[in-house]
Amino acid sequence: MSKEKYNEKGNTDMKRFLASTVAASALALMLSFSPAAAQEEKLDPNAKAGGEITITYKDDVATLDPAIGYDWQNWSMIKSLYDGLMDYEPGTTTLRPELAESYEISPDGKTFTFKLRQGVKFHNGREMTAEDVKYSLDRVTNPKTQSPGAGFFASIAGYDDVAAGKSESLSGVTVVDPSTIKIELSRPDATFLHVMAINFSHVVPKEAVEQYGADFGKNPVGTGAYKMAEWTLGQRLVFEKNPDYWRKGLPYLNKITFEIGQEPIVALLRLQKGEVDVPGDGIPPAKFQEVMGDPAQKERVVVGGQLHTGYVTMNTTMPPFDNAKVRQAVNMAINKDRIVQLINNRAVPANQPLPPSMPGYDKGFAGYAYDVDKAKALLAEAGHPDGFETELFVMNTDPNPRIAQAIQQDLAAIGIKANLQSLAQANVIAAGGDKAGAPMIWSGGMAWIADFPDPSNFYGPILGCGGAVPGGWNWAWYCNEDLDKKAAEADSIVDPAKAEERYKMWSEIYGKVMEDAPWAPVFNEQRFTMKSPRMGGADNLYVDPVHIPINYDYVYVTDVQ
């Protein structure tokens, strides 16, 4: 399953995030090569090199192929085994060049030229070149690869031919010389540098992919900080430090052992005994209050925001939800504070689609306050003074049925009788993608988590007309063509001076969305990670917004000699 299963993708504090994203956008849009000296690595003066740690996960690691891996366990592992042209400052969402040493963007925002770092070697000893970058992009977009991330590259010229199987190679990607690669887009794309930082664009060596074929994901070869030493299926993976890693002095750890198949509750018990350093699946809900109530344990918990929103969708094509007043009434009827309490305050109430740490989030937006009387009045205006009967779909794992029950009670207070349909994840997703499938869905367990920190990432597939298709993710079947146009306009703004203007346009788009109220946003989840007392490194590495759940390249242990 992809990452949406676990709503734990995270982020650091909002101020830093906002500042850094603006800086990143400005950096991104500098129209000249940025100086390589600026990317010198700052090592943590307290860090000690050496030692090893143990991380646990409940579910198997599916694959370590960066073109395919898209789940909670392998996301950060892949980031430590491979590198992309771009990356983020550790623990933040500030973009920085990685395998690229510098880059240049044409004034029309459609041509990106990356100068590659020299002397970067794959784990097999061969030096990485621009040919590898091109190969990797051709590979991820080729339908034969079956990459869940292929759609991210749609703005590259020639994508449509490759996606349709008419071509094996992206016409927009050109190897200028062994250390320079030029990527031309079919339209200006303000998010393209983020796309070059996402796992799916990470660079792989052709010879290794061809050697292992479909089993490349079990035999990963990249340029990353760690290389794979052992993989016992279903039991453990061992990563070893890559001694030739191009960032000198990193990583700090010699070895990471990932133990697979460990229930979160068992992982927590083992952490308390000192056998585990980080339980990768976080603190299980059943243990949350116990941990937070014990000062010794609470001290080792790291809290961070995350780019997540939990919401109720209302099918705008299905009466009575085709009436905006009914949808607004539902927004006013839900007591979000009570729902946040219900999940032990592991979230903050939401009033708009974007989470607070996302640029474009409108701090001044009032939204629909909890008001039962007003909600009743709106329902009466819409012609349903006595309410109506409907269905609320929900994924059947805790705490989602409990949250749905709370929503059900809130709706009952204004006369709406919502019958719960508690189903497995895949079934709820299927119902949402069917136009006549589900009148209402509580998104918990499947909710949108941003793939990269940009406001556009919350629109297209889940609120745009493009997602309102059979099998799509726009479960409200909301399609506002004016807003689609505005969104396209916003994303074509590539001028660095206009980054703020672009975010403002996005705020307005989401403001308009909320006027139509296809969703009732309920809360934004927080992320809680626990670590053993011997773990060192800044707290934000443990709730890294990008290296999820933790940034293995920069953490260290304090008890090495």
Next chain:
Amino acid sequence: MIAYLGRRLIQSALILLGVSIITFALLYLLPADPVRQIAGRSATPETVENIRRQLGLDQPFFVQYWRYLMNLLSGDLGRSYIQRSEVTELIVSRLPASLLLMLGAIACEVVIGITMGLVAAVRRGSKTDQALMVGSFIGVSAPQFVVGLLLLYVFAVRLGWFPIGGYGTWRHMVLPSLTLGILGAGWYSRMMRSSMIDVLRQDYIRTARAKGLARGTILFRHALPNAILPVIAMIGIDVGIFMGGIVVVESVFGWPGIGQLAWQAIQRVDIPIIMGVTLVSACAIVLGNLLADIVAPFVDPRIKLR
């Protein structure tokens, strides 16, 4: 005997064929789309259709099933949709752990169940008998998830006698085997008790007693071999019960067996793995039953295979 075996093997093959059709049909009818699980939420509808075509999931049911069956007959269980590895490799790498766990569980249930049943039968009506039967009742009815966590908490976390989950040494094996075996132990003790009481009422036991044989000799030489028969017949059937239990027990203890694999595959609608594990389990159950039937005449000469 050979004719009997031949007939049973043909029957078994037919059962497996039936299981494969039914499972394949149920998964086909599942109101969830595996292609969307593979394609992820960022995929465009074209990408989704592309993947569907490549996997042949756009074909009618019988075409899909026929293709699967032909591959199956050549020993190919396909590749996992999510992990993208060979299903055979995934199952083979995990099967030894599950078999080991089942052996441990059989040992637990036989030793505990028979001992409890024997003691209860001999002390019929006493406080010991009542206590043992209440115990067996709890064993039968307690959810394995709870039993597992309880054992883990008491014996691994508090007392530190065993490791907290994992796999590798005999110490890792004790708690999961016990958890998986406790249900069977409960059944066996009840069965053993009634069977033993029944045998102890028989004339030949009275005769043995009248001859003045020692109590131990009567119990272990004359009564036990007869009383234990229904229990042995059960062991083969147990394999089927274990197949359900290992899903829970392996998850609780982080035991890298096929139960864990199945559980993860079900959550992700990873059809090739679900099919593979179901077929392997069905094989195990069929073989277990066959084995129980073949062994029966050796234990009890009154039974004849026909």
